[in-house]
Amino acid sequence: MPPMPKSKASPSSTDTSTSEQRRLQMVDIARLAGVSVSTVSRALNGSELVNAETRQRVAELARSLNYSINLGARNLRLQENRTIAVVVPYDAKSRQHISDPFFLSIVGSIADALTDRGYDMLLSRVDAERLDLAAGWFDSGKAIGVVLIGQWRHHDQLNEMAARKLPLVVWGGELPQQLYCSVGGDNVLGGTLATRHLLQLGRRRIAFVGDAHLPEVWLRRQGYAQALREAGLAVDAGLEVAAPFEPGVATGVLQQFCAMRRDFDAVVCCSDVLALLTIQALRAGGRSVPGDVAVIGYDDMPLAAYCEPPLTTVHQPVAEAGIELVEALLAQLRGQRAEPRTMPVYLKLRESAPQTEG
Amino acid sequence: MPPMPKSKASPSSTDTSTSEQRRLQMVDIARLAGVSVSTVSRALNGSELVNAETRQRVAELARSLNYSINLGARNLRLQENRTIAVVVPYDAKSRQHISDPFFLSIVGSIADALTDRGYDMLLSRVDAERLDLAAGWFDSGKAIGVVLIGQWRHHDQLNEMAARKLPLVVWGGELPQQLYCSVGGDNVLGGTLATRHLLQLGRRRIAFVGDAHLPEVWLRRQGYAQALREAGLAVDAGLEVAAPFEPGVATGVLQQFCAMRRDFDAVVCCSDVLALLTIQALRAGGRSVPGDVAVIGYDDMPLAAYCEPPLTTVHQPVAEAGIELVEALLAQLRGQRAEPRTMPVYLKLRESAPQTEG
DNA sequence: ATGAAAGCGCTAACAC
DNA sequence: GTGTTAGCGCTTTCAT
Numbered sequence A, B: 001m002p003p004m005p006k007s008k009a010s011p012s013s014t015d016t017s018t019s020e021q022r023r024l025q026m027v028d029i030a031r032l033a034g035v036s037v038s039t040v041s042r043a044l045n046g047s048e049l050v051n052a053e054t055r056q057r058v059a060e061l062a063r064s065l066n067y068s069i070n071l072g073a074r075n076l077r078l079q080e081n082r083t084i085a086v087v088v089p090y091d092a093k094s095r096q097h098i099s100d101p102f103f104l105s106i107v108g109s110i111a112d113a114l115t116d117r118g119y120d121m122l123l124s125r126v127d128a129e130r131l132d133l134a135a136g137w138f139d140s141g142k143a144i145g146v147v148l149i150g151q152w153r154h155h156d157q158l159n160e161m162a163a164r165k166l167p168l169v170v171w172g173g174e175l176p177q178q179l180y181c182s183v184g185g186d187n188v189l190g191g192t193l194a195t196r197h198l199l200q201l202g203r204r205r206i207a208f209v210g211d212a213h214l215p216e217v218w219l220r221r222q223g224y225a226q227a228l229r230e231a232g233l234a235v236d237a238g239l240e241v242a243a244p245f246e247p248g249v250a251t252g253v254l255q256q257f258c259a260m261r262r263d264f265d266a267v268v269c270c271s272d273v274l275a276l277l278t279i280q281a282l283r284a285g286g287r288s289v290p291g292d293v294a295v296i297g298y299d300d301m302p303l304a305a306y307c308e309p310p311l312t313t314v315h316q317p318v319a320e321a322g323i324e325l326v327e328a329l330l331a332q333l334r335g336q337r338a339e340p341r342t343m344p345v346y347l348k349l350r351e352s353a354p355q356t357e358g
Numbered sequence C: 001a002t003g004a005a006a007g008c009g010c011t012a013a014c015a016c
Numbered sequence D: 001g002t003g004t005t006a007g008c009g010c011t012t013t014c015a016t
Helices: A026-033 A037-044 A052-064 A071-078 A101-116 A131-139 A155-163 A187-200 A215-230 A247-260 A272-284 A302-306 A318-333 B026-033 B037-044 B052-064 B071-078 B101-116 B131-139 B155-163 B187-200 B215-230 B247-260 B272-284 B302-306 B318-333
Strands: A083-090 A120-127 A145-149 A168-171 A181-185 A206-209 A266-269 A294-299 A312-315 A341-343 A346-348 B083-090 B120-127 B145-149 B168-171 B181-185 B206-209 B266-269 B294-299 B312-315 B341-343 B346-348
Touching: A026 A037, A026 A052, A037 A052, A071 B071, A083 A101, A083 A131, A101 A120, A101 A145, A101 A272, A101 A302, A101 A318, A101 B101, A101 B120, A120 A131, A120 B101, A131 A145, A131 A155, A145 A318, A155 A168, A168 A318, A181 A187, A181 A318, A187 A206, A187 A215, A187 A266, A187 A294, A187 A312, A187 A346, A206 A215, A206 A272, A247 A272, A266 A272, A272 A294, A272 B302, A302 B272, A318 A341, B026 B037, B026 B052, B037 B052, B083 B101, B083 B131, B101 B120, B101 B145, B101 B272, B101 B302, B101 B318, B120 B131, B131 B145, B131 B155, B145 B318, B155 B168, B168 B318, B181 B187, B181 B318, B187 B206, B187 B215, B187 B266, B187 B294, B187 B312, B187 B346, B206 B215, B206 B272, B247 B272, B266 B272, B272 B294, B318 B341
Parallel strands: A083 A120, A083 A145, A145 A168, A168 A181, A181 A341, A206 A266, A266 A294, A294 A312, B083 B120, B083 B145, B145 B168, B168 B181, B181 B341, B206 B266, B266 B294, B294 B312
Antiparallel strands: A120 B120, A312 A346, B312 B346
């Protein structure tokens, strides 16, 4: 037996304890309209089977009472569900929350894309070391698919999830031997564009800031290395700074690096926040940006244009990203095979690494 | 009749079309374990009634098959639901999406608070002119309560929602004749602290940037006006700039204002983003910050420390905000009366309006 | 055109 | 200790 409801009587009965609002159900509407629940159900779903006048009356009654259908029950009956889980990994070790504006923008973009298509979005976080836990939303029937923001260090877990036929799309880079569907910016291109621009400015000692254990960063470093090779320059491992995306940890790493090495004249950073932190560390050491050191960020977050100096950065297509992620997931749900997708990026020129040496 | 399921046969039957993963149910586990569904249900819920050995066996089977309970069905049966809707209004007219880092941080903070307490978060957006639509999540049974980020211009709609006994908490300011539960920073104090600090620096012509149609801004302006009065200064309506939070619209307004008026030496802004835009407009007009004009922001977003100059700003308690909002909502769900809550704020001193005139 | 009744996946009171 | 059974709120077939 279900836990005895407080009162199954119609709301019109003497329910003096007005403390909690009992949720209206179809049976209430039916009683008030003097018809059966079936008729209410049909009327509310706009069935042609029900008399136009009755349909009108029921619809108006429902609206005036602010009634709306219990979607849980409806989904159960219809075996349908329009909820998508969006999962943002966090770093459990450093207890850092998602705060990078880029991730948050992506979430907003996905929310829009889902809303436009009539889907609901369940937002949650998961330990970046246990991306596989994101599958719980599907397994529990709460969501029909999962969008994961970032691959982090667990390509393997993602492949396992895909092997289980979990409807899954991941924001991130396209890797060899990838079973899951990823959507992301062209990271190699991004790394190349940034580095080439710095070379063109005449910079020759170019540092790279980002943790190459992360697939996206790894790809960007490939682009960076490639551009250096094109220019006949060697990669100097000493100029690679494995700073994570979390500002708390990155700040220290960057301060130490900038204090130790003064033999570079440009930096490619893997996020705009890292670029900001780098600029601050450089200035603390008495170096100017872009004068002494030119700095390029990554993401083109909304605020990038309003920093000082405004950041030259690799623009990621955030608005399109939400749409692409959602469409890729919906394709899978339709039974289609969704191929990984790499979206174009471009360099947005601003002051931190200007068009030409000023 | 339900729409005929593809195949009700157990997964072990010859279901060659491996295209879609049929979701496992209790009956499948029951069959494989050779017990009834009730026993599986009890085992999975850790009931003492079931034989320890059986419980173990069932649990292991379920785990190995990656089975997990269909929460929709469970909720329906248990008349319980642990989903909270978090609704972020957007400006439909300017088609601006949530991009203010502050709102996004609040969302993250709420996500954490809900996760910690075992609740799920449904994230959606709503036209800022129709905040009442947020009630749909409750009415449809998808969520048991609603957290709304910001009051915008519709105090009235919020009061109506509360009058309907909708479990609701709103991030925002405490207003007279308020029926709903709000949680927010102390806006009057924020406005006062910022203005007092500028006065203490010797500034006398202090502008105010923010749209006072929004309750929070209105309260901050009260604090601003009060501080001016304390100092024996009159409020100059010409120094009030009704810039909205959307950067796209605000930029133009601020550029125009800074071009027109050059008779102020300080600005109190209602967000850090507005502060950044103001600084940019000032510099475009050849004025220095904080030399010619000191600027104070609001929110203390994560990036505020990394701007140039680093922003002096009113710190809002984001991490605590999520907890307070969630606790207030849960209190209502327990049938308790949740009072509006105003949280302390403080001034974070940085370079854009330094401790003392440098 | 409308109503009665079955059943979506699950839980819990009630048998045994 | 375990199985049987009713029913959460809804949709739809079937009967009228």
